[in-house]
Amino acid sequence: MKKRTFALTPRAATRLRFAAILGVLGPGLVSGFADNDAGGITTYSLAGARFGYDLLWVLLASQIVLFFTQEVGARLGLATGQGLAGLVRERYGVRWAAFMVSTMLIANLGSIVAEFAGCAVALGLLNVPIVVSEILAATVVVLLLTRGSYRRVQYLFVAVGIGVSLAYFVSAVLAHPDWGLAASSLVVPRLSSDSLYWIAVVATVGTTITPWGQAFIQSYVADKRLGPEDLIGERLDVGLGALLTNVIALFIVVASAAAVYAVGIKVDPNSPEAVKHIAGALTPLAGQGATYLFAIGLLAASFLGLGVVPLTSAYAACEAFGWETGVDWRLREAPAFYGLMIFFVAFAALFVLIPGLPLIQVMFFAQVGNALLLPFVLVFVMLLSSQKDLMGPLVSGRFLLTVGWIGTALLVVLSVILVATSVLGL
Amino acid sequence: MLYLSQVIGRPVRDNLGESIGKVADLIVAVGDRYPPVTGLVVNNNGREIFLHWQAVTSLDAGGATLGNMAIDISRFRQRPDEIRLKRDLMDKQIVDIDGRKVVRVNDLRLDEVEGALHLVAVDVGASGVLRRLGIEGQWRTIAHGFRREVPERYIDWEDVDPVERSIASVKLRVPHKGLAELHPADLATIIDQLSRSDRVGVIASLDDEAAADAIGEMEPETQVEVLEDLEPERAADILEEMDPDEAADLVADLSDESRVEILGLMEKEEADEVQELMTYGEYTAGGIMTTEFVAVPATLTAAQTIDRLRDLEPDAETIYYVYVTDSDERLVGVLSLRDLIVSKPEKVISTFMYDEPVALRTDASQEEVTEVVARYNLLAVPVVDAEGRLEGIVTVDDAMDTLLPQPSKRRLPRLFNRDAGAAER
Numbered sequence: 001m002k003k004r005t006f007a008l009t010p011r012a013a014t015r016l017r018f019a020a021i022l023g024v025l026g027p028g029l030v031s032g033f034a035d036n037d038a039g040g041i042t043t044y045s046l047a048g049a050r051f052g053y054d055l056l057w058v059l060l061a062s063q064i065v066l067f068f069t070q071e072v073g074a075r076l077g078l079a080t081g082q083g084l085a086g087l088v089r090e091r092y093g094v095r096w097a098a099f100m101v102s103t104m105l106i107a108n109l110g111s112i113v114a115e116f117a118g119c120a121v122a123l124g125l126l127n128v129p130i131v132v133s134e135i136l137a138a139t140v141v142v143l144l145l146t147r148g149s150y151r152r153v154q155y156l157f158v159a160v161g162i163g164v165s166l167a168y169f170v171s172a173v174l175a176h177p178d179w180g181l182a183a184s185s186l187v188v189p190r191l192s193s194d195s196l197y198w199i200a201v202v203a204t205v206g207t208t209i210t211p212w213g214q215a216f217i218q219s220y221v222a223d224k225r226l227g228p229e230d231l232i233g234e235r236l237d238v239g240l241g242a243l244l245t246n247v248i249a250l251f252i253v254v255a256s257a258a259a260v261y262a263v264g265i266k267v268d269p270n271s272p273e274a275v276k277h278i279a280g281a282l283t284p285l286a287g288q289g290a291t292y293l294f295a296i297g298l299l300a301a302s303f304l305g306l307g308v309v310p311l312t313s314a315y316a317a318c319e320a321f322g323w324e325t326g327v328d329w330r331l332r333e334a335p336a337f338y339g340l341m342i343f344f345v346a347f348a349a350l351f352v353l354i355p356g357l358p359l360i361q362v363m364f365f366a367q368v369g370n371a372l373l374l375p376f377v378l379v380f381v382m383l384l385s386s387q388k389d390l391m392g393p394l395v396s397g398r399f400l401l402t403v404g405w406i407g408t409a410l411l412v413v414l415s416v417i418l419v420a421t422s423v424l425g426l
Numbered sequence: 427m428l429y430l431s432q433v434i435g436r437p438v439r440d441n442l443g444e445s446i447g448k449v450a451d452l453i454v455a456v457g458d459r460y461p462p463v464t465g466l467v468v469n470n471n472g473r474e475i476f477l478h479w480q481a482v483t484s485l486d487a488g489g490a491t492l493g494n495m496a497i498d499i500s501r502f503r504q505r506p507d508e509i510r511l512k513r514d515l516m517d518k519q520i521v522d523i524d525g526r527k528v529v530r531v532n533d534l535r536l537d538e539v540e541g542a543l544h545l546v547a548v549d550v551g552a553s554g555v556l557r558r559l560g561i562e563g564q565w566r567t568i569a570h571g572f573r574r575e576v577p578e579r580y581i582d583w584e585d586v587d588p589v590e591r592s593i594a595s596v597k598l599r600v601p602h603k604g605l606a607e608l609h610p611a612d613l614a615t616i617i618d619q620l621s622r623s624d625r626v627g628v629i630a631s632l633d634d635e636a637a638a639d640a641i642g643e644m645e646p647e648t649q650v651e652v653l654e655d656l657e658p659e660r661a662a663d664i665l666e667e668m669d670p671d672e673a674a675d676l677v678a679d680l681s682d683e684s685r686v687e688i689l690g691l692m693e694k695e696e697a698d699e700v701q702e703l704m705t706y707g708e709y710t711a712g713g714i715m716t717t718e719f720v721a722v723p724a725t726l727t728a729a730q731t732i733d734r735l736r737d738l739e740p741d742a743e744t745i746y747y748v749y750v751t752d753s754d755e756r757l758v759g760v761l762s763l764r765d766l767i768v769s770k771p772e773k774v775i776s777t778f779m780y781d782e783p784v785a786l787r788t789d790a791s792q793e794e795v796t797e798v799v800a801r802y803n804l805l806a807v808p809v810v811d812a813e814g815r816l817e818g819i820v821t822v823d824d825a826m827d828t829l830l831p832q833p834s835k836r837r838l839p840r841l842f843n844r845d846a847g848a849a850e851r
Contacts, residue, residue, distance in 0.1 A: 081621025089530065090517050094558040097517075225622050225651050321555055322519075322530025 027077075027220035028070060028234065030308070031213050032241025033158060035066075036165075036248050037305030038118020038298055039111060039370075042363040043207045044249045045278035047200050048256025049267045053178070053185035056253060058201050060186050062208040063246035065407040069378065070238045072385045072396065072404055073214050077221030078228050079394040084215045085320035088380050091390070097320040100380055104211040107373040108313040111212060111305065112348040114366035117359040118302035120352050121275055124359075125295035131353060138349035141306045142342055157304045164297030165248040167285055172251045174284035175258035182254055195421050202418045203364055205411065206371025208245065214377055216312045219319075228394055256281040274360045306345075314340040372415045378408045428486060429549070430511050430534040431558050436489035438468045449490055450474060451512040452536075455505070460544035460583055463536065464508060466490060485543065511545065514588075519624075520548060521587040521616055523608065528619040533557060535580060548586050551579030605632065614643035617652070626655050629664075638667035641676075650679045658684070662691035670696070671716040671824065674703035703818075711795050712788030714825070715809045715818030721749045724758060724779070729771035731761070744821055746805050750779050757785055757808055757816040785810045788817055792825075799825045 036044075047055040073084070080087060085104075089097035116134060123133035144153060192198070217238070226234060260267065260280045267277045279294035286293045314337050317323070323336040352359070382404045385396040396404065436449045446468065453465035453476075466482050468475040468490075483493045509515065511534050522529050532554025535547040549557075553576045556562040562576075569576050587605050605613060605628065613632075617625050617640060629637050629652060641649055641664060653661045653676065665673045665688065677685055677700055689697045699717050706712025720738050722731050735745050748766065750759035759779035769778055785808045786795060798807050799822050806821045 081623055086519075086530075093517060094532070094555055098555075098559055222621060225648075227622050227655075322532065322550060 026234075026237035026241070027217050027224065028074065028238035028241035029244065030220065030241070031070060031217045031238075032243075032245040033161060034216075034304050034308045035208060035210070035213065035245045036161065036301060037111075037115060037207075037309075038122075038302040039114040039305070039363045039367045040207045040245075040249070041252060041298055041301050042114075042118065042121075042278070042360060043200075043203045043367050044252040045256045045281055046267060046269055046274075046360070046364060047204055048253035049260035049265070049278050049281065050269075051197060051200060052257040052261040053182045053254070054190045054192070054197070055200060055204055056182060056185040056250070057187060057189045058204045059208075059246065059249055059253060061189075062205045063242055063249070065205075065410070066209050066213075066245065067239055067242040068400065068403050068407055069209055069214060069381065070217050070242060071235060072381055072400070073217040074221050074234045074238050075231070075391070075394050075396070076381065076385055077218040078226055078231060078234060079391045081222045081225070081227070083219035083222055083316065083319045084377075084381065084384075085316040087384055087390075089320045091384060091387070092380070096380075100377060101317055101320045103373050103376045104215060104316060105313055107211045107370045107377075108309050109344060109347065110366035110369045111210065111309050112313075112344050113351050114363040115302045115305040115309065116348045116352045117357075117362045117366075118298050118305075121359050121363075122295040122297075122299035122302065125275065125279070125291050125298075134349045134353055137302070137306070138345050141303070141310070141345050144307065145311060145341060145345075146338060154304075154307060157300045157307070160296065160300035161304055164293070164300065165251065167282055167293055167297070168248070168251040168255045171282045171285035172255035172258060175255060175262075175281075177254050177258035177262075182257070186250075198418055198421055199364075199368060202371045202414055203367040205414065206367040206369070206374065208249070209374060209411075210370050211374055211377040212309050212312045214374075214381055215316045216308060219312065219315055228392070231394065252281070255284070259284050269361045269364055270358055278360075310341045310344045313344055314338075368418070371411065372418070375408055375412045375415065378404075378411065382408055428536045428543070429554075429557065430516065430536065431554075432487040433485060433490070434512055436487070438466070438490045438492065440492045441483075446470060446492075447475065449485075451510045453479075453508050453510055454545050455508050457507050458544075460537075460539055460546050461509075463543040463545070467510065479543075509588075515548075518588070519620075520581075521605065522550065522581050523585045523587055523605065528616060529581070545583055547580040547582055549578075549580055551577050553578045610636070610639035611643045613640040618644060618648055622651065622655060625652055629656060630660075634663045634667045637664045642668055642672050646675070646679060649676050653688070654680065654684050658687045659691055662688050665700070666692055666696045669716050669718060670699045670703055671714060671818070674700045675708070675713075678704050678708070706788055709792045710788065711786045711790040711792070711807075711809045711820055712817065714792060714795065714827075715788070715820045716824070717818045719749060719806075719808075719816075719819040720745055720747075721751045721755070721816055722775070724750050724752065724774075724776035726775055727771065728766050728769045728773050728775060731775055732766055732771075735763075735766075744806050744819070747808075747819070748775075749783070749808055749816055749819075750775060751816050754813075755816055756814045757783060757810050759783060760808070783808060785814075785816075786820075787812070795820050795825045 044059075047059075076082075076084065076087065082090075085097060085101050088100050116137060119137040120130045120133050123136075124130060128136075221234060256278060259282075260277055265277055265280070267274055276291065279291045282290035282293045317340055318334075318337050321336075323334075351357075352362070382396075382401070385391060385404070386401055388395045430452065433449050433452070437445050438447050438449055439445050447470035448468065449466065450469035451467035452463050453467065454461035455464045462479075464479050466477045466479065466485070468477060477492070481492050482490055484491045515531055515534060518531050519528050520531055521527075529550045531548050531550065533549035534545060535549055536543050537546045538544075539546070553562060556565045556576065566576055605616070608616070613636070617628055620628065629640075632640065641652060644652065653664070656664070661684075665677065668676070673696075677689065680688065689701065692700070703712070703715070703717065706715075720735060722734055726734070731748060735748065738745075746763050748761045748763070749757060750761065752758050759776070759781045760783040761775055761779045765778060765780075766775075784798060784802050784804070786798060788809055788811055790809075795807060798804070799820070804822065806819045807825070808816055809818045809820060811817050
């Protein structure tokens with residue numbers, strides 16, 4: 001019997017999803033783009049301005065590892081239709097899920113703080129007081145995320161991001177860099193006894209491959225309801241995303257190396273002058289306007305990151321603990337989800353307001369923190385991707401598994417070196 | 427009362443107190459209202475031993491004790507109606523039929539019922555997570571200090587429906603019976619929360635009509651995904667059960683390949699109707715109308731018409747209006763159910779029907795439809811072709827859909843859709 005009445009039947013409610021917020025770009029592309037967030041731009045600029053072309057090999061290496069980690073993440077999403085936190089919960093129980101999620105949330109909180117520091121620095125260059133810029137940024141972000149209107153404005157941030165990337169490209173060309181040296185630095189690793197150099201190495205890795213990026217790609221792929229048949233498309237998407245990040249990062253480093261490092265300015269991330277110095281990478285293109293151009297780019301980059309990281313964090317926590325009960329875009333129906341998101345944003349915005357905080361250094365060290373915590377997340381990704389009963393035909397083959405574990409091992413080694421050199425002073 | 431998390435990892439001793447391993451899992455037989463525990467899985471130095479429940483004399487938070495019967499460690503075969511609590515249910519997603527949402531299993535609650543241990547409820551509250559993390563007591567103390575309660579939430583096993591994948595290794599005959607009783611709109615919301623493979627599993631367990639109703643309530647984009655993931659024969663069966671106007675909208679959105687295949691598998695009559703509806707513009711009266719209406723010749727009596735209604739009711743979208751057509755199927759009049767019931771049974775309907783019915787052409791715009799429905803306070807408006815032949819009706823709820831904001835109707839281009847992937851292969 002059909003129970004049809006003339007009452008207006010409620011349409012199935014929109015549920016919390018990335019796809020609904022982040023819209024139409026491929027998961028890999030969004031992830032790649034968001035990699036060049038405030039922390040990314042700052043780290044790449046610092047790397048080039050302080051160490052010239054020396055860190056280019058790290059850039060290339062981490063982009064290659066990025067491709068493989070993102071590919072595994074996407075494959076997990078395609079095969080299981082689940083996010084990372086949910087899978088860890090199902091496969092390894094509550095304790096491991098709680099461990100992984102809290103590790104990730106700590107790293108993400110650092111990233112969100114970095115994004116807000118980026119907003120503060122950018123608007124500071126435009127003479128906006130920090131209190132005003134933080135309140136403004138936090139309000140805008142919460143409104144955009146909770147009203148689900150992020151999709152519409154993300155184009156703006158992406159457009160500005162592309163514009164600024166082009167600006168770095170032009171600026172790099174105009175600065176007459178030593179292309180030969182740049183090319184050789186890209187493939188020949190350079191070692192140093194300078195501890196700041198190793199911190200910069202770790203930060204460069206940490207801003208490229210991130211815990212949130214890992215959770216993000218998987219949830220996004222799952223949320224878009226892509227399936228095993230989309231494997232080729234997703235690999236292409238992820239590859240394109242990694243390549244894009246790489247090219248943009250490359251030109252930021254080259255422009256900074258040629259326009260700042262080469263003219264003999266020694267950037268100290270600790271000093272208040274650091275911002276002006278790293279903005280100088282755009283001087284060949286914009287002259288006196290370089291600072292403003294840098295500010296606009298940094299602001300867009302911050303918002304690009306803010307659209308992704310709080311969302312990913314809240315999503316992961318809700319997934320792990322079964323709070324994914326929000327089926328509607330209303331606050332009271334998904335209190336945990338919105339509560340967490342707002343908490344992250346508010347905490348980060350308030351944190352940045354601590355008087356006398358060296359903002360550039362905060363952004364930089366958030367990336368270091370990301371790199372240190374990354375292995376804990378990657379280990380789960382690698383373990384899950386090798387389980388045949390979970391992955392079916394998409395299970396990691398011997399090649400991908402070897403590459404993945406080598407990448408993870410390298411990250412662990414790097415983190416250990418860093419902790420040994422800087423903390424223990426060995 | 428016992429929680430699964432309290433017994434997992436506890437020692438298993440024989441009747442002499444000798445330890446033979448640790449509790450690895452419990453096995454229950456589903457089917458009953460509260461599934462009884464039928465077996466114990468013991469972890470003996472990494473090796474799993476299956477014990478029949480009769481061998482167990484006691485089980486509590488201290489561990490399990492076995493009786494004095496000889497332990498039969500011959501491999502205990504898991505029967506089709508049995509599930510392992512830890513492996514198959516713990517931490518998995520389940521559908522809370524009562525709350526109509528998808529939740530995660532934090533713990534499982536066992537109770538003595540009529541002298542035997544049964545699975546009675548699923549713990550989905552915060553207290554379950556805290557217990558698993560081993561900090562329930564401490565947390566309660568802290569919460570008490572703030573005069574707050576630790577939220578406890580249980581779902582009675584009867585209101586639980588395991589999500590397909592979590593029990594993929596077990597073919598259950600029982601589950602999903604509860605799902606079919608949900609309102610289609612709630613079912614659609616639940617299905618929308620599941621991953622693709624789970625969705626197919628849930629749909630597979632519903633009968634065609636329930637599946638059709640649920641799919642009808644989904645977002646257009648989800649509808650297409652679900653339909654394309656199903657076996658084409660099954661998709662065709664479900665489409666036949668849907669209202670032709672909904673089916674036509676859906677079929678129009680399918681990829682060319684699936685559309686041809688699925689239409690080919692449908693009953694000819696239904697497929698023709700759907701194809702005819704697809705020829706109308708999406709935002710016209712023809713595009714939103716349904717072809718399931720009641721039309722009778724003017725020569726019938728009131729009693730005969732009511733008999734006809736009885737026969738046709740299951741298929742027609744509305745029976746509040748009966749349309750009267752001539753031999754060329756041209757619309758000549760309309761009757762309301764009320765007219766029929768209050769008239770004398772032997773009266774011929776042409777004598778009391780309303781013979782100047784309001785009707786719209788198939789190419790009338792959606793806005794015109796809404797306007798006419800609103801102006802004349804109609805529950806449905808008939809749609810006719812250029813010659814005045816009755817082609818279908820638009821019911822008030824379909825007409826009102828145009829008034830509601832429909833962001834999802836706006837199709838967004840996808841960078842990597844299924845078609846692109848298929849082409850590359």
